[in-house]
Amino acid sequence: MQGNLLRKVKRKLYLASLTLVLLFTGTACQSTPQVQDSPSSRQASATELPSTAIAARVSENSNGNENRIKEPIIVAEGILNTNVNGMKAMIRIWMTEGKELNDPEPGPFQGTILKGKFDAVATDPEGKELARFELNQGFNGEEMSFKKGPPFRLLFDDYNGDTQPDFTIGQWGGSNGNFYTILTIGPSGFGILDSNIYSADHRSSIRYRKIAPQAFLNKYYDQEKGTYIDQIHRWKDGAFLIEAPFTAKEVSAAGVDDASLSDDTSTWLSSNLETADGTLRASAKSAAGSIRIVSVGQETAERLGAPSCLGKEEDYRIQGSYKVIFQKTNQQEKLIASLNQLTLISPSMDAINMEKLLLDQVEIFTFYPQYQDCHGISFYLFGIDNQTGDAYSYSFVIDGKTQDSFYVKPGTKPIINNGQLIIMVSTGPGGEVSEDQYVFNTDLKNHRMELVEKRISSNK
Numbered sequence: 001m002q003g004n005l006l007r008k009v010k011r012k013l014y015l016a017s018l019t020l021v022l023l024f025t026g027t028a029c030q031s032t033p034q035v036q037d038s039p040s041s042r043q044a045s046a047t048e049l050p051s052t053a054i055a056a057r058v059s060e061n062s063n064g065n066e067n068r069i070k071e072p073i074i075v076a077e078g079i080l081n082t083n084v085n086g087m088k089a090m091i092r093i094w095m096t097e098g099k100e101l102n103d104p105e106p107g108p109f110q111g112t113i114l115k116g117k118f119d120a121v122a123t124d125p126e127g128k129e130l131a132r133f134e135l136n137q138g139f140n141g142e143e144m145s146f147k148k149g150p151p152f153r154l155l156f157d158d159y160n161g162d163t164q165p166d167f168t169i170g171q172w173g174g175s176n177g178n179f180y181t182i183l184t185i186g187p188s189g190f191g192i193l194d195s196n197i198y199s200a201d202h203r204s205s206i207r208y209r210k211i212a213p214q215a216f217l218n219k220y221y222d223q224e225k226g227t228y229i230d231q232i233h234r235w236k237d238g239a240f241l242i243e244a245p246f247t248a249k250e251v252s253a254a255g256v257d258d259a260s261l262s263d264d265t266s267t268w269l270s271s272n273l274e275t276a277d278g279t280l281r282a283s284a285k286s287a288a289g290s291i292r293i294v295s296v297g298q299e300t301a302e303r304l305g306a307p308s309c310l311g312k313e314e315d316y317r318i319q320g321s322y323k324v325i326f327q328k329t330n331q332q333e334k335l336i337a338s339l340n341q342l343t344l345i346s347p348s349m350d351a352i353n354m355e356k357l358l359l360d361q362v363e364i365f366t367f368y369p370q371y372q373d374c375h376g377i378s379f380y381l382f383g384i385d386n387q388t389g390d391a392y393s394y395s396f397v398i399d400g401k402t403q404d405s406f407y408v409k410p411g412t413k414p415i416i417n418n419g420q421l422i423i424m425v426s427t428g429p430g431g432e433v434s435e436d437q438y439v440f441n442t443d444l445k446n447h448r449m450e451l452v453e454k455r456i457s458s459n460k
Helices: 002-025 055-061 135-139 263-275
Strands: 066-068 073-084 087-103 111-123 129-134 144-147 166-172 178-186 189-199 209-212 215-222 227-236 239-242 280-285 289-303 316-328 333-346 355-359 362-367 377-385 390-398 401-403 406-408 415-417 420-425 436-443 448-455
Touching: 073 111, 111 135, 111 178, 111 189, 129 135, 129 189, 135 144, 135 166, 135 178, 135 189, 144 166, 189 215, 189 239, 280 362, 289 333, 289 377, 316 377, 316 390, 333 377, 333 390, 355 415, 406 420
Parallel strands: 390 448
Antiparallel strands: 066 087, 073 087, 087 111, 111 129, 111 144, 166 178, 178 189, 209 215, 215 227, 227 239, 280 289, 289 316, 316 333, 355 362, 362 377, 377 390, 377 406, 390 401, 415 420, 420 436, 436 448
């Protein structure tokens, strides 16, 4: 209790002193040593502030440039491959109430700030809400602030050894760090494991370094001593106990990158992700049964971050390995293909419906891992034979060589014409040089498409 009270008092003192500095100078104090002076300047620099913001500074300089939000805004998100209420989950942080403030002055706080109330929301792959939590409760009920921009990534780990995923959220705590709250998500919903953790980092979500299954290392800058301090938080009897601080062995940010995870953390991630049920990425149905494409083991997902011929800035890049499963109605599943080390690009995290081509008694379904591309869009073919009630993966035979997938010119789709598969391809940069047609005979017995003709464009 005394430790929690001390941390709350320290936090109030930091915020109070910061407000006085802002009133007299309009800028954050730069006289004390800061994290950006360390070798880990990219991680802890106060000038970067990828997602957090100082509400006091914004209020001082907004000059009336503020607008109430009219609809909820996503500020953060992360994918869980572990189960919540028996389902895979997406965790998002939503701004539900508040305003946008604009700070026109150059500096780390310049831009649009979202200030108000925020909720943590867990949803299943179909978008159904599984759990919700008022995030401001993790910061003493105070208003929270984030810099407006693409959603930042939530970083997960298991800090107390209960096999449930935990994540951190940070708020501005001064030029040398943030205050972080650790939240957990499980069958009973969201909960707070710890709060008011002052850390030498300015990212909105960090992963602390695990030193044991139920302990992590925090790092912060002590202004009185003028040095960085390491402090162990150890889970005992249902709470984190803070051990005696000691001078840091190295100057760095409190949060670690994926490559720096401890063996304990890596083991937890591997064991939980590998045994979790797969995430549904695509599906198709026929009278004979259904085809599903689901993940195998760990997936990684992130926003593209910049527009290109591969997709929009807000699109998702999802990487992993997948299995293609066929299931007859009320019967056992059958594995018909494995897609290893595949990259998906999609406007959303939702499963897609595969498009259908009808060929005699066989329904052919196309699966596009990426919905657009610079030159050619790769695709796979899977078929369900409604006469035999079985399903197969179809290969492509081109000049005597067999391959699992083919590609189509962006903006076009494969078609069936007189029992043949017609595919428009492009051979120039961006597809603008030629528009050749490849004609395939459909060998349904051997489950393959065999190239028999290349109709070369006259534009060459």
